[in-house]
Structure formats: C-alpha cells, structure tokens
Amino acid sequence: MSLTWEAVIGLEVHCQLLVPQKLFCGCPTTFGGVPNARTCPVCLGLPGALPVLSREAVACALRVGAALECVTRATSIFARKHYFYPDLPKGYQITQYEAPLLEFGGLDIDTATGVRRIGIRRIHMEEDAGKSIHTDAGTLVDLNRAGVPLVEIVSDPDLRSADEAVAYLKALHEIVRFIGVCDGNMEEGSFRCDANVSIRPAGSPVLGTRTELKNLNTFKGVHRAIEYEIARHAHVLEEGGAVVQETRLWDDAAGRTRAMRGKEDAHDYRYFPEPDLPPLRVDADEIAAARASLPPLPAEIRRRYVEELGLTAYDAGVLTSEPALVRWYETALTHHRNAKGLCNWLTTELLGRVAVGELETCPVTPAGLAELVALIDDGTISGKIAKTVFDGMFESGESPGTLVETRGLRQVTDTAAIEAAVREVLEANPTQLAQFRAGKVTVRGFFVGQIMRRTGGTLNPARVNEVLDRLLAPTDNRPDES
Amino acid sequence: MAPPPLPFASLRTARAAIATGEASSAEVTQACLGRIAALDPDLGAFLTVDTEGAMSAAAAVDAARAAGKALGPLAGVPLALKDNLSTRGLRTTCGSRMLEAYVPGFDATVVSRLRRAGAVILGKVNLDEFAMGSSTENSAFHPTRNPWDPTRSPGGSSGGSAAAVAARLCFGSLGSDTGGSIRQPAAFCGVVGLKPTYGRVSRFGLVAFASSLDQVGPLSFDVRDAAVLFGAIAGHDPADATSALSDVPLDLGQLPEGGRLRGVRIGWPREYLPADGLEPAVAAAVRRALDTLGALGAEVVPVSLPHAEHAIATYYVIATAEASSNLARFDGVRFGHRAAEAATLDALYSRSRAEGFGLEVARRILLGTFALSAGYHDAFYAKANQVRALIRADFESAFGEVDILVTPTSPTTAFALGERTSDPVRMYLADVFTTACNLAGLPGLSLPCGFDDAGLPIGLQMMARPFAEAELLRVAAAFEDAAGVVGRRPPAAAEARP
Structure with missing residues (x-):
C-alpha cells in the first residue's frame, strides 16, 4: 500500500x-x-x-x-x-x-x-x-x-x-x-x-x-x-x-x-x-522609524506596475529586480509618465549597455531618458532617430533636446517639405521608378531608404509613406506628369 | 636587609608632597620598590614587579612637575594592581598557569584611568586563581602571607592587594570583588576596601569571573585614600555596557574631619548578629562599632534581611554558572596555555584546560556547567536568580528604613594558611556576610574596627543604597576618625612612619 x-x-x-x-x-x-x-x-x-x-x-x-x-x-x-x-x-x-x-x-x-x-x-x-x-x-x-x-x-x-x-x-x-x-x-x-x-x-x-x-x-x-x-x-x-x-x-x-x-x-x-x-x-x-524608512516592497510595486501602469508582469518583474532600478525608473516617471515607453527604453536600450550597479554613474539620467521618450511621444523625433539621439546621450551626456537641435534631428512633419524630398528622390532615380511602374513593388523600400538617408532620417516616417504612396499611385500626381 | 620606611602615612600626603616638590615621585617609588625587595620575598604579595615601568612613570611625573604642568589626582603615587586587571605590555596572569605568559595588548579602563591620573604602577599582585577563593592560597604561583601574622592567610581573592597595602609596599591598590574579594582581605589585613555599586566602575579589562557580580575597587590605608582612588576610577565607560551613567560625586577626598552622624540612620541585620560561626571577638567589636556610631549621633536600629541565609548558596550557583561560561574562552587556541602534542581538537581542549586550571577553578567550572545544564537549569540557575531577586528586595526594604547597613565583614579574623584548603564549603562560608552585597549590586566597604586577642584586625562592613558611595564614605570616615584603630601597623610595617 x-x-x-x-x-x-x-x-x-x-x-x-x-x-x-x-x-x-x-x-x-x-x-x-x-x-x-x-x-x-x-x-x-x-x-x-x-x-x-x-x-x-x-x-x-x-x-x-x-x-x-x-x-x-x-x-x-x-x-x-x-x-x-x-x-x-x-x-x-x-x-x-x-x-x-x-x-x-x-x-x-x-x-x-x-x-x-x-x-x-x-x-x-x-x-x-x-x-x-x-x-x-x-x-x-x-x-x-x-x-x-x-x-x-x-x-x-x-x-x-x-x-x-x-x-x-x-x-x-x-x-x-x-x-x-x-x-x-x-x-x-x-x-x-x-x-x-x-x-x-x-x-x-x-x-x-x-x-x-x-x-x-x-x-x-x-x-x-x-x-x-x-x-x-x-x-x-x-x-x-x-x-x-x-x-x-x-x-x-x-x-x-x-x-x-x-x-x-x-x-x-x-x-x-x-x-x-x-x-x-x-x-x-x-520601531516607527524602521517602518518609515522602508521602501515599498517588490511584490507591492509589481502589483502597482501591472494594475496602475499597465506594464506586463514580465516587465514589472524586471524593473523590481533591484531597488536601484525601481528608484531610477520612478525618478524617470516623475519627468514623463509614459510607463511602457520608459520601461522599454530603460530595460532594453540602457540596460543593454550598462549594469544596474552602473546606472547611478551613467551619462543617461532618468530625466534625460524621460525627455527622450517625451520627444518621441510628441512627434519631435521618430523612434528610429531616438536611437541616434540615445547614442549621442550615452556618448556625450548631452540632453536629448540639445542633441536634436544641434544635430538637426527634429522630425519634419510638414507635408510640403516631405513632398519635395520624395519628389527629389523619385526624380533622381528614374530607373527604379520605371521598375516600380513595371510592377516591381519591392522597389518602394529602396525609395523609403533613399528619402530617409538624404534627410538624415528626420522625416516623419508615416507622412513619408503617405506622400510616397500618393506620388507612386497610378492615377494622379505622378512626378513625370507634373 | 632592613626595608626603607615608607615616607608618607597616606596616599593623600604622598600626593601633596610630590605636588609641592617636598619629595619626588622617583624617591617615593624607589622607597616602595625597596620595601618590596626587602619584604615581599617573605610576604608573597607581588607576582610581577615592573621596576622599569614604575621608575619611568615616576620620572614622567617629576618632569611634568618641573615643567610646571598640571598634575593628576594621583600624580606620582605608587600603586599595585590585582593581577586580573589587564595591563598593556605587562603580563596579567590571573594567578593561573593558564595565563602565566599572557601579556595583554590593552589596558583595563581602570588602569588607563589610574595612568591618566598620574599613578605609578609598581606591578601586579597575587590573587586566588581567576579571583576564585577566599585565602589567596589558590594562586598557581605561591600563597600570600598576612602581614599581621605570616602563618595566616591575608584573605582573598584580593589577598595580594590587601597584603601589599597593609605591609606598606605601596600607597594603595586595586582589587576586584565578586562575593567579598576586596572586603574580606581588607578585613583580614586591617586596611580599607571598597566594593563600589555594580556598574559604578568599568569592568572593561577586568578578566571576568562572574560578570553580573564583579566590581573593581580600591584598597587603602584609610577611608579618605579609598575615596581618592574611587574617584579616580569611577564613572561611565562606553566600553562596558553595564557601566552606569550616573555621575560620580566630586571631592570625595574632602570628607570632613571628625564628622558627626546626626540624622543618619544605621541598621544592623538581626540575621547577622549573632550568626553561626561568628567569633565572639568579632561580634563584640561590631557591637562596639555600633555604639561608636550611636555616639556620633547616628540612630542605630535593628533591621531584617529575611533571605540573607540563602545568600551563600545563591551566590555559589550564580557565580559558578557565569564563571563556567566566562572561562570557556581559555581553550588553548588563541592565547594562554596550550597542551603540547594534543592529537585531536577534543584532546587540545581537555588537556590545555586540565593543565592550565587549578583545582578550585576546575571545581567551579564543573559546578557552574552543571547548574546551567539542560534538566538542571531551572532547579539551580533559574531558582538562584529568583532568590537573588528576593535578596535584592530585602535590601530595598531595609534601605527604606535606614541609610547604612552595618555587619561584620567576615565571621572570623584571618585564619591560618592551609586551615581550610581541604574543605571548600568551610572556605565558602568566609563570604557569609559579603556575597549578598554583590547579589544586590550595592556598594560595600570594609574598614578596621578593632583587634582580637591574637592582635589580628577585625573588619566592619558598611553597605549603602546603590550609587550612595559618597554617603558610605562619609559615614565610614566619621567612624574611622572616632574609632582610633587606623594607626596600628602590622609588624611587617611597624618601622613605617605613623
């Protein structure tokens, strides 16, 4: 038995x-x-x-x-x-x-x-x-x-x-x-x-x-x-x-x-x-002083991050793995309340480069990262440009706002300017344009790359797509017809 | 070789003469060293004489005086230290083979306070091994003789401290008192001994016997010298967590001459007069002392300490239990005696300890280990602590009625060397009047109050409320002035200046 x-x-x-x-x-x-x-x-x-x-x-x-x-x-x-x-x-x-x-x-x-x-x-x-x-x-x-x-x-x-x-x-x-x-x-x-x-x-x-x-x-x-x-x-x-x-x-x-x-x-x-x-x-x-000196405990923080900030349980777990990380993250949050965005930038980009113990001495500060995410969120820069800005922040310790201005990385959303850039690229590449017209639609990606390269990536990608699609459309506004 | 006379009659006069330049510390120290060289081979008070250290300390004081620097309250005065007080660079044996070659790297707090006060340390004096004993015969090195009668014990465990003072080899000494180890030898040797309130004097650097009972205190020619020495060593020490924060009264040496005791209430415990084994001469001397105190204006009344009879049993459970723990560190691993050729760890421990400790220490470690053992802890250690609380309550109640308690210090005058060594219980009964004071943590003092038919000194014990040393010393000084026994010198010190 x-x-x-x-x-x-x-x-x-x-x-x-x-x-x-x-x-x-x-x-x-x-x-x-x-x-x-x-x-x-x-x-x-x-x-x-x-x-x-x-x-x-x-x-x-x-x-x-x-x-x-x-x-x-x-x-x-x-x-x-x-x-x-x-x-x-x-x-x-x-x-x-x-x-x-x-x-x-x-x-x-x-x-x-x-x-x-x-x-x-x-x-x-x-x-x-x-x-x-x-x-x-x-x-x-x-x-x-x-x-x-x-x-x-x-x-x-x-x-x-x-x-x-x-x-x-x-x-x-x-x-x-x-x-x-x-x-x-x-x-x-x-x-x-x-x-x-x-x-x-x-x-x-x-x-x-x-x-x-x-x-x-x-x-x-x-x-x-x-x-x-x-x-x-x-x-x-x-x-x-x-x-x-x-x-x-x-x-x-x-x-x-x-x-x-x-x-x-x-x-x-x-x-x-x-x-x-x-x-x-x-x-x-x-006894009261001991109680008052305690930070919120990790289980409680995780619950709050998931319920109130909408983070995934996984992200909440990563952020609460070290008290220093929580402090850093919460400081950043006081500057800009995009919890998910800050979490991603912190856990993937920043922690991809430095260990948690080095956060305090790292040139990228919580306020700096928060400003970067804010610049993305308000459309000043694209996510792709943000990576360039982030590199600059990491290397120079400059604020993202300064980097965007001094390096001319501000995103262009003005349709006329974008259209001018798109037209310029299409005109400069007649061979590719002909290929596209002949049905080789993959050439579209080539145009996007050319447009972004010429403009240093500062054009709003959504607008570029919008304009490019319009100019490539078979019926109207073809560059060779204007 | 005829010893040089001791040039001054008290620590206070010696200090004053050195301060005025009437005498140099070097001369005074030299006189003490000369007396030690002449008398101590027979007396056996010293275990280590630090001639070089003493002369260099004396020279430093003389140089400071010549340079017009301020001098400490003990400047230039030669003293002796019980050899369980740690002295930096000077071996501290505790009267034990275990520590025969042990040289501490630090000074006990009381030792550094003496040094800071300008004292000259002549050396280290004998004791019962690890302060366990009442006759100084448990010293691993040699017994100390009583200066009044070399066939008798000086008492113990601070027998070396008492004998050195009585024989005028120094101007005062420090001893330690766990159950009477300052007061009983003071009584046997006709000197003054003060056990301060528990917590009044730092225990840091005192090699522990029973931590909840141990106190360091002075032995001296007279009460006022005791007050000066007490003032120098007392006071809070952050290195001793049991040291009290209360202030030490200033100007203890300024006790009024021929003081009266009007308004002072003095109690004598009925349980102690008469008591079993109390010699008639001692009882008579104590009764005369009570009369003297009454004549000085004090109100003298009987009081009751109903649990006093249990003090010895209680003391020997608690003291041995704590000793068994405190002496665990003497294991031959880091310091002290290590047995040669021990093949295993257990053999290293058992052989080092068997070889290093004497019989009485081994007996007390075994008793204490037993008292703390699982299954016996409640019947012995826990019970003893309950009785201790009752004894303490007895004193609290008595001190509700009176200011000072007076008892004999010891039931007998000095007993003969060898008389009690084979009968430990009889030896333990030498502490019958003194242990309760330690169990209750009170200040207690012994001073001479007369002599028996053999010419041996009789000690009178006075106890006061916790931290009331100033009152205790004041009453003792008044009695000393009135009793007129302080001038008598033992034969060994007869040639000393009166």
Missing part, C-alpha cells in the same frame, strides 16, 4: 546585516581580506574584553522586522549559547534565545495554488562565528567574520514542498536585498539557509520526526536537498523504519544528504542571559 505523504518544512535563514561595523565592537564587517586583520580584543574574545551592542545593527534588524510584519519586543534579551569550536573565540555565541527582538511575522509567497502566507516565527539578532579553513597542514582560523551582525529568520513549518520552500526563500532574499539590509550573497555566506524537513501522512495533524539540513548554498541546492530528504523519509517510513532526528549535510556533488557525526541533540548549549549586556530596549520611535 502506498500512502500519500505531506511534507512539513520550515526554514532558518541567517542574513548578514549590511552595516559597517560588527555587532559588539567597532571592527569593519567587510568580507575577505587578510585573515584576522579585522579583529580587536572584543571579537577575539580576549580576557577582559566586553561587548557593546551596535544600535545601528539593531536599527537594521528592526527594518527586517518591519518588512516581514513582525511584532517587536520592547525588551529583548541577549543570551550566551555555549559550544567549543576554534572559530568561536569566547566559547559561546552571543545570540537571543527566550526573548528575541522580533516575532509573529509573515511573508506572502506565490504558490501553485495561489498566494499563501508563510508565518515568521521569530527573528533574533546574533553574532557570526569566524571561519575554519581546513588544510592538509591543519586547520586555520580566520576571525574577520567573528562578531559580524546576523539576523536569524525562522519560519513557521508552513511550507509543504521544495517548490514552496524555494519560493519563500526567493521572496525573503528579494526583500532583504530590496530594503538594503543584506547583500544576499549566498556564495560569501551573507545569506544562508538551513531547512527542517519532516513528512506525515496527508491529512494527519501529527508532525513527523524532522531532520535539519545544512550546507544549502544555492536555491537549486535547497530544492534538491529538500526533494531528496522528503523521498528519503518516505522510503524509510515505507520500509517500516523510523526517521532519526538529526542534522544532515547536503552533498551537492553527490546529490544526497548524510548524517553529521555527533547528533545535535547531544549538544547542550547551556543558554543563559548574557550578563555583559543589559536587556535591549527598543522604543516606539525606533
């Missing part, structure tokens, strides 16, 4: 906060560099050194809480979590245990069955450990990372599949990057995920025994590891076995999880309140 299993998944995500200084000392948080160069008595855990909490990191954590709609504790408590490891200088990690800063939040994700809210059980602040580098000659320890501020975001066990877990993780990743609290760099470890996985017969209210998966370094890894683990649990249970509660490492190359030596439950962390730090008090003003 084959049961239908339901997976129950919760994620624990560690985010390195984007603040310049460590959580309890003044050392810089920059990644890499000469090992152990960015350390001091506090983050080295030297005898007599004491931690002092960075309020900047607290403010940053409060922003995470605001974005994930958490309740903030007015008084939260730091605690010591004890274990011995060479990259843990004090023999304990300062974290929050019984009284975390933030609780009871949530995050909406898109699933196969529609939007679902995933509960955020708690978000607490803690310091990172250092890094152990295992070499053939022995283990080396780099404490540059020791004391770097983290928040651990713990979801409720609300996720039901690997797809949902990844959707949640991506949504979380997007938000923390978007609000500027974390660079989201999974390779450098500034955004790390552990997954708790269990399964139960579909419909059962009882939770199965869970395993904790570590070493999930990519979204794909998270997906594969959870899928693997769900299948492994099902196999164990279907064979009549029992899942062992343990921590398992994902081996990406082998595509499987394996038990870590030493069970986590054998660990007694001996938590107790950190006596070197008074309780962390946060007042209503700080």
Whole structure:
C-alpha cells in the first residue's frame, strides 16, 4: 500500500546585516581580506574584553522586522549559547534565545495554488562565528567574520514542498536585498539557509520526526536537498523504519544528504542571559522609524506596475529586480509618465549597455531618458532617430533636446517639405521608378531608404509613406506628369 | 636587609608632597620598590614587579612637575594592581598557569584611568586563581602571607592587594570583588576596601569571573585614600555596557574631619548578629562599632534581611554558572596555555584546560556547567536568580528604613594558611556576610574596627543604597576618625612612619 505523504518544512535563514561595523565592537564587517586583520580584543574574545551592542545593527534588524510584519519586543534579551569550536573565540555565541527582538511575522509567497502566507516565527539578532579553513597542514582560523551582525529568520513549518520552500526563500532574499539590509550573497555566506524537513501522512495533524539540513548554498541546492530528504523519509517510513532526528549535510556533488557525526541533540548549549549586556530596549520611535524608512516592497510595486501602469508582469518583474532600478525608473516617471515607453527604453536600450550597479554613474539620467521618450511621444523625433539621439546621450551626456537641435534631428512633419524630398528622390532615380511602374513593388523600400538617408532620417516616417504612396499611385500626381 | 620606611602615612600626603616638590615621585617609588625587595620575598604579595615601568612613570611625573604642568589626582603615587586587571605590555596572569605568559595588548579602563591620573604602577599582585577563593592560597604561583601574622592567610581573592597595602609596599591598590574579594582581605589585613555599586566602575579589562557580580575597587590605608582612588576610577565607560551613567560625586577626598552622624540612620541585620560561626571577638567589636556610631549621633536600629541565609548558596550557583561560561574562552587556541602534542581538537581542549586550571577553578567550572545544564537549569540557575531577586528586595526594604547597613565583614579574623584548603564549603562560608552585597549590586566597604586577642584586625562592613558611595564614605570616615584603630601597623610595617 502506498500512502500519500505531506511534507512539513520550515526554514532558518541567517542574513548578514549590511552595516559597517560588527555587532559588539567597532571592527569593519567587510568580507575577505587578510585573515584576522579585522579583529580587536572584543571579537577575539580576549580576557577582559566586553561587548557593546551596535544600535545601528539593531536599527537594521528592526527594518527586517518591519518588512516581514513582525511584532517587536520592547525588551529583548541577549543570551550566551555555549559550544567549543576554534572559530568561536569566547566559547559561546552571543545570540537571543527566550526573548528575541522580533516575532509573529509573515511573508506572502506565490504558490501553485495561489498566494499563501508563510508565518515568521521569530527573528533574533546574533553574532557570526569566524571561519575554519581546513588544510592538509591543519586547520586555520580566520576571525574577520567573528562578531559580524546576523539576523536569524525562522519560519513557521508552513511550507509543504521544495517548490514552496524555494519560493519563500526567493521572496525573503528579494526583500532583504530590496530594503538594503543584506547583500544576499549566498556564495560569501551573507545569506544562508538551513531547512527542517519532516513528512506525515496527508491529512494527519501529527508532525513527523524532522531532520535539519545544512550546507544549502544555492536555491537549486535547497530544492534538491529538500526533494531528496522528503523521498528519503518516505522510503524509510515505507520500509517500516523510523526517521532519526538529526542534522544532515547536503552533498551537492553527490546529490544526497548524510548524517553529521555527533547528533545535535547531544549538544547542550547551556543558554543563559548574557550578563555583559543589559536587556535591549527598543522604543516606539525606533520601531516607527524602521517602518518609515522602508521602501515599498517588490511584490507591492509589481502589483502597482501591472494594475496602475499597465506594464506586463514580465516587465514589472524586471524593473523590481533591484531597488536601484525601481528608484531610477520612478525618478524617470516623475519627468514623463509614459510607463511602457520608459520601461522599454530603460530595460532594453540602457540596460543593454550598462549594469544596474552602473546606472547611478551613467551619462543617461532618468530625466534625460524621460525627455527622450517625451520627444518621441510628441512627434519631435521618430523612434528610429531616438536611437541616434540615445547614442549621442550615452556618448556625450548631452540632453536629448540639445542633441536634436544641434544635430538637426527634429522630425519634419510638414507635408510640403516631405513632398519635395520624395519628389527629389523619385526624380533622381528614374530607373527604379520605371521598375516600380513595371510592377516591381519591392522597389518602394529602396525609395523609403533613399528619402530617409538624404534627410538624415528626420522625416516623419508615416507622412513619408503617405506622400510616397500618393506620388507612386497610378492615377494622379505622378512626378513625370507634373 | 632592613626595608626603607615608607615616607608618607597616606596616599593623600604622598600626593601633596610630590605636588609641592617636598619629595619626588622617583624617591617615593624607589622607597616602595625597596620595601618590596626587602619584604615581599617573605610576604608573597607581588607576582610581577615592573621596576622599569614604575621608575619611568615616576620620572614622567617629576618632569611634568618641573615643567610646571598640571598634575593628576594621583600624580606620582605608587600603586599595585590585582593581577586580573589587564595591563598593556605587562603580563596579567590571573594567578593561573593558564595565563602565566599572557601579556595583554590593552589596558583595563581602570588602569588607563589610574595612568591618566598620574599613578605609578609598581606591578601586579597575587590573587586566588581567576579571583576564585577566599585565602589567596589558590594562586598557581605561591600563597600570600598576612602581614599581621605570616602563618595566616591575608584573605582573598584580593589577598595580594590587601597584603601589599597593609605591609606598606605601596600607597594603595586595586582589587576586584565578586562575593567579598576586596572586603574580606581588607578585613583580614586591617586596611580599607571598597566594593563600589555594580556598574559604578568599568569592568572593561577586568578578566571576568562572574560578570553580573564583579566590581573593581580600591584598597587603602584609610577611608579618605579609598575615596581618592574611587574617584579616580569611577564613572561611565562606553566600553562596558553595564557601566552606569550616573555621575560620580566630586571631592570625595574632602570628607570632613571628625564628622558627626546626626540624622543618619544605621541598621544592623538581626540575621547577622549573632550568626553561626561568628567569633565572639568579632561580634563584640561590631557591637562596639555600633555604639561608636550611636555616639556620633547616628540612630542605630535593628533591621531584617529575611533571605540573607540563602545568600551563600545563591551566590555559589550564580557565580559558578557565569564563571563556567566566562572561562570557556581559555581553550588553548588563541592565547594562554596550550597542551603540547594534543592529537585531536577534543584532546587540545581537555588537556590545555586540565593543565592550565587549578583545582578550585576546575571545581567551579564543573559546578557552574552543571547548574546551567539542560534538566538542571531551572532547579539551580533559574531558582538562584529568583532568590537573588528576593535578596535584592530585602535590601530595598531595609534601605527604606535606614541609610547604612552595618555587619561584620567576615565571621572570623584571618585564619591560618592551609586551615581550610581541604574543605571548600568551610572556605565558602568566609563570604557569609559579603556575597549578598554583590547579589544586590550595592556598594560595600570594609574598614578596621578593632583587634582580637591574637592582635589580628577585625573588619566592619558598611553597605549603602546603590550609587550612595559618597554617603558610605562619609559615614565610614566619621567612624574611622572616632574609632582610633587606623594607626596600628602590622609588624611587617611597624618601622613605617605613623
């Protein structure tokens, strides 16, 4: 008999906060560099050194809480979590245990069955450990990372599949990057995920025994590891076995999880309140300031772009991939409200040439691009000429208005002038005209090209077509008859 | 070799003489170094004497004075530091093999404040290993003897700080007090010791024993010297998150001579007089002290501290729990003793720690680890914190009725070396009157109030409301002026100028 299993998944995500200084000392948080160069008595855990909490990191954590709609504790408590490891200088990690800063939040994700809210059980602040580098000659320890501020975001066990877990993780990743609290760099470890996985017969209210998966370094890894683990649990249970509660490492190359030596439950962390730090008090003003400092979140922006600006879901997605892009786009919109036009020029032309990170220093400004689109929209230039103007803007940094004037790119819509130009071309090319008359209609394209080339492309293309058609028409106004 | 006499009777007179040029700091420092050289081989107060550093600091003060520069409140005065206070470039052993060769790269905040005040640091003095003990016999290097009787303990854990002051090897010292470690040795050695309010003095650079209880404070010849030293080290430190923001009263050294105590209400806890194990001579001296305080105009009344009897048990759970955590960093990885030839990481840890820590430290780490363990945490650590809250409430209630509480500092005078080392519980009972003060975070002071039949000093403890050190010092100074015990010198310092 084959049961239908339901997976129950919760994620624990560690985010390195984007603040310049460590959580309890003044050392810089920059990644890499000469090992152990960015350390001091506090983050080295030297005898007599004491931690002092960075309020900047607290403010940053409060922003995470605001974005994930958490309740903030007015008084939260730091605690010591004890274990011995060479990259843990004090023999304990300062974290929050019984009284975390933030609780009871949530995050909406898109699933196969529609939007679902995933509960955020708690978000607490803690310091990172250092890094152990295992070499053939022995283990080396780099404490540059020791004391770097983290928040651990713990979801409720609300996720039901690997797809949902990844959707949640991506949504979380997007938000923390978007609000500027974390660079989201999974390779450098500034955004790390552990997954708790269990399964139960579909419909059962009882939770199965869970395993904790570590070493999930990519979204794909998270997906594969959870899928693997769900299948492994099902196999164990279907064979009549029992899942062992343990921590398992994902081996990406082998595509499987394996038990870590030493069970986590054998660990007694001996938590107790950190006596070197008074309780962390946060007042209503700080919570309000965190909320007020938040930009609109990407999901909300996408909804608005589609519903109010009429963009496609795809375009809205591209524009909200980076906060800098949203800022740039919205600044441009304040100058000219052609949402679609600006989106196209920004995403295809401009981002075809520069990366998002270079937008701020790019010679094409939001106001400049908005002016360009406005010039197209009011017929001053054609879309084709606009590309020339855009090239000029990109090279010289000049405004499109200036470029149109100095280079004589203004579109000609005056019928008489257009007619003169068309006639000139037809007269200059009697052979082609004869061919056209003989029925070779493709020659028409040759005339358009000639007209545009002679006039530098400034003639309104629609009018040119109109006039050309009229002059080529068999009945009247043939140039050779006038 | 006969030691040179100490040229001045107090830190204040030494400071004044150096400031006026009557004496140079170099001469005064030289006198202290001479006394250390002559007396300390027998006394064992010092672990490290920094002759070069001291003479160079003294020369700097003398040069500053010659140049007409303003001098700090401790300018040129030689002091000693308990060896759990970090000193830049000067080894800081904590009385432990673990840190035998450890040289800090930074000064504790109290040390930099002393330096800024112009103090001359003679060196580092002995203590029970990591400040865990009540006799200084737990030092990994050697015990310190009591200047009043070399067969006896100077108390502990700041035994070196107390003995060095009592023997007039320096003009004052700093100690640390977690459960009585300044006050009890001060009592045993017949000097003044002040444990400030928790948070009053920075703990930055003090190698932690029990973080919620530890405070740094001065030991001195008399109350007014204690006030000067306290004034120099107290005050907010941004590097210590538990350091208080409240202001330190100025002019603590200007305590009025022969002050009266009219309007001051003094309470003596019924639970402490009499108490089990309290020596009759100590009880009698404390009763006489209460009479003296009454005669000075204070209103002396009995008060009640109903949970006082649980203070020792509560203290030894909380202090060991915090110690087990604070001492986790001594793992042989980054600093301190590392076992040779450890084949595995676990072996590195267990052997480095087994070799580096002494028996009492190991005992307390084990006790504390147990008290915090899953399944025992609630019965021990959590329960102890509940009792701590009750003890604190007892004091709040008592201080609703009185301004100062008076108790014996220690139930006995100095006990013999070796007498209690095999009986840790009996050793722990030496702290019976002092631990509650730390649990409640109050300021407490010990000063001499008499002598027993063997001629050993008896200490009187006074406690005040949080941050009321100024009042505590004022009452203590008035008592000191009236009690007339301050002039007595131990044999080792008998030749010193009165």
